[in-house]
Amino acid sequence: MRILLIHSDYLRYKTKSKTKIAEKIEDEKKGGEFDNALVVFTAVEREDEKDADNIIESAVSEIMNVSAQVKPDNVIIYPYAHLSSSLSSPDAAKNILKGMESKLKEKDVSVSRIPFGWYKSFEISCKGHPLSELSRTITVKPKEEEKAEEEPSKWYILSKGELHDPEGYEYENEDLRKLMLYELGKMESSGEEPPHVKLMREKGLSDYEPSAHVGHLRWYPKGRLIRDLLSDYVYNLVTEYGAMPVETPIMYDLADEAIRTHADKFGERQYRMGTKKELMLRFACCFGAFRILSDSFLTWKNLPVGLYELSTYSFRLEKRGEVVGLKRLRGFTMPDFHSVCRDIPQSMEEFERQITMCMQTGDDLNVNYEVIFRATQDFFDENKEWMYKAAEKVGKPMLLEILPRRKHYWISKMDFAAIDYLGRPIENPTIQIDVESAERFDINYINEKEEEEYPIIIHCSPTGSIERVIGSLLEKTAIELREDPKKMPMLPVWLSPIQVRVIPIAERHFDFALSLAEYLKDSNIRVDVDERSETVGKKIRNAGKEWVPYTIVIGDNELGKEQVTVNIRETNEKVLMDKDELIARIHAEVKGMPVRKLPLPVKLSKRVNF
RNA sequence: GCCCUAGUGGCUUAGCCGGUAGAGCGAUGCCUUGGUAAGGCAUAGAUCGGGGGUUCGAAUCCCCCCUGGGGCUCCA
Known part of the structure; x- marks a missing residue:
């Protein structure tokens, strides 16, 4: 939304003729005169339709701010399309303008709204003081305020079916303590650069590509070989576990509603293309896998069904300053395994199997993982025993986060992180129980009673991104060298x-x-x-x-x-x-x-x- | 996006209260044909991250931008 605020001695207007989109009005609205008026010329834009309430709120608070300073007797909302080249639909505009009017009325402001969709003559006398002419662009506010209001998560150390306070807990394992400090935001930093950045270049594995976007790497033959070997490794592992490898496109049409909703959940961190069709680059393999699944005919006898894809590449438009070496890239390769389960109990069985699978990658790659188990409060209350049992599969104490309510599509997830040379986590494998996507993408199966039902979907990356695995292995050599300077660094x-x-x-x-x-x-x-x-x-x-x-x-x-x-x-x-x-x-x-x-x-x- | 910090041959770097770039590794050539972590000599290779400004003169001082690293934030 764009607004132009004029503090005027007076505003006079008269409707002349209707346009096609004119609203119906009583005679008394066909003209008017207001003294000491703050006139808010307003153009509602296409963007605003996404979250009308949010826009109304922001616009009203902006108007109230200015009012508080210039103290007008009247506030006038004046529809003025010429402030923007990207207008919303007329209906949306009318609704938002009306919304602003009633919000202001609630605040006891003397407010009038000038008719929408009429040709009008008007006369305005700007007061000319410093605050008498202001313009503002109002966008959907990021959820900062909501987030601040959000209840914080509860954190525990979960060990052998018992919960402990992370602060008082006696850590036998230094890596877990570091992970806790990082997650709870208590990590102190030494300000060094992670050693893998230098190693990846020095060993001729990969390097930054200045001619691409920051966060996209070039891979030399040795690095490419390691990527391929790791890819082969994950392929063999997941097919053992019953996954069926597929390959899907890397870009999707945002005109598809399910795609759009799923994509919008990810926010601004997407590559979108300004082509004739509005396209996005995938940030995970979900899109392709879900589309295959929604077009497949699934029955209760098939389930659980696993689809696997190695995303070369997935794209995430991480913000500047977040992109680091192999730890955080904008183009990365992620093994992505989706299993379709009949219901929550079956998904919990699958989850356990996948814990075993993720733990195995730690053994095979010789990387130590520390674990964060997360769940919503509801899920935790109902499935406490199962969670304790699942945690036992990991066989060591882990961090437990209980979220007050479901914020994302998952109700429970487990994240495995390697700890780097500087004591910070490298997020590697992850398992998530997704209760939203099946319905959104219209994925269903036929149950025993021959009824259609939405399944539960588990997302799992058994190693995390290939780049992060390589990063973890390089970090590990630096850690070993620090602990024993005589140790010869090397890869498996x-x-x-x-x-x-x-x-x-x-x-x-x-x-x-x-x-x-x-x-x-x-x-x-x-x-x-x-x-x-x-x-x-x-x-x-x-x-x-x-x-x-x-x-x-x-x-x-x-x-x-x-x-x-x-x-x-x-x-x-x-x-x-x-x-x-x-x-x-x-x-x-x-x-x-x-x-x-x-x-x-x-x-x-x-x-x-x- | 904000704050801090850095950018000098392919790599590591010296020079930085102004006088027009020096080294080591690597590369190439020649000598050496050797026994377990750098053999010798020589040669080539730099618009000093980019742009603008101050100055007779800028790698050096000032401004803007780009990129790396760190922090904040973020990582559904």
């Missing part, structure tokens, strides 16, 4: 872009080195050969900088021999072993994990330094 062997480096000493060792590499490669090991003319010392150092887990030096002593000396990064030992022993060792370390080929030239002399 299955994720190491280069697993074995072969270093020939002189040219006469090249052939042997290359054939050794070939042999290892045939056993699905990512191996390369540093045949540059550098000293052995330097090549060893380079391999260390690249975090290569196994390094083999080939010289005269090794030529034609079965056994080679292997430098093991993890233990910093040199071990004489057979090449098949090395293969067996690596295979044991990467057991059950995805395998991908080396995405780089085998010879280091051919390699590009990103």
Whole structure:
């Protein structure tokens, strides 16, 4: 809404002729004269239709503010379309103008509203003092005020079916204490930058892309490989759990009402496109999955049904200053698993299974998660026993948040967070029980009585975003190094872009080195050969900088021999072993994990330094 | 969006009460053909984040903007 406020000695008007949208009026409204009047020329805009009450309230409070200063005898609401190029519908405008009139009347203001939709002549005499001409743009107020009024959540530590006060609790686990401090806003900051930002660039994984929007990364071959391996990992995991992988579009038409409502819930943090059709970029895979589900014929016999998609990418227009390294991006890749359940009890069963699944990713990735369990007060009161039981699946104390009432689409959720080098959480896996979306997207199933029913939907990301997983792994190396400066930082062997480096000493060792590499490669090991003319010392150092887990030096002593000396990064030992022993060792370390080929030239002399 | 802080070859940085950029790593070339975390020499590489201003003269002082990092806020 746009308003122009004129404090006048007098306003006179007369209606001349009707337009198509004219409101019906009594004769006495066909003209008038007001002295000492604050005239509020008002244009109601399209935006205002979304939340008329809010706009009326804001406009009235603005008018009251000005009135308090200039003290008019009359307030006149004067419809004036020419203040905006994006007008609302005439009906909406009339309603809002009437709303303003009655709100002002309630406040005992002498208010008159000039007829809408008439051609009018008018004469105004502006007083000309500093406050006599003001203009204001009134937008839907962000829910700050509501939020301030909102009751705060209750926080507990939940341990073995007992609730404790988070402040007084004796933490055995430092990470959980840090998570509590952060969530309750009591974290003190050291002002450092998280180490993973430097590491991701230094190790040639990824970097900022200055030619894109802030928060969108470029990925180099090594980083791309790690992303792919993690993607394969989650794919295998969720299909084990019965999910069916799908792929859906990344952009959606906001003309679809369900899409629009779901999108609007997310607020301003969306990429919207100013194309002829109003389109948005997805911020999660919900849209596509829900549309598939609403077009599917589901019966009680199918349920629970799981759809899985890896969102390359999801887009969130995070505010400036919120985007950080791999922790918070505007374009990110998120495994998104939606299960459709018959009812709350079945969703609780699924929830438990998914806790197991999320915990497993922590084990497999070797990342420690701390947990926040959240629920609405209602859900907690009705399902206390179940929540305590579900919490036991995690097997350690966790933070519990009880929200006074449902604020979002979920009634209960569990968030798993890794703690970074600076003691702040990196939100990773999450599980949420959604009680709203089925109805909104018209997803239903046929129950035993052959009736249509809305199911409950669980959202689950078993690892959280792939970028955050990589961030957590990098942070972990920095934490370990801080705790033990002798510790060699590295990635798990299955994720190491280069697993074995072969270093020939002189040219006469090249052939042997290359054939050794070939042999290892045939056993699905990512191996390369540093045949540059550098000293052995330097090549060893380079391999260390690249975090290569196994390094083999080939010289005269090794030529034609079965056994080679292997430098093991993890233990910093040199071990004489057979090449098949090395293969067996690596295979044991990467057991059950995805395998991908080396995405780089085998010879280091051919390699590009990103 | 607000507050604080930073931006100098690909990377790490010196210079910063004004006089027109210096190094290390990396890259390239030559020498060295070597045994476990930097061998030697040489060469190339910088509109000092961008724009504007002050000045005879600006990396240096002033203003605006962009980007990084931190904080607030936010992360359905």
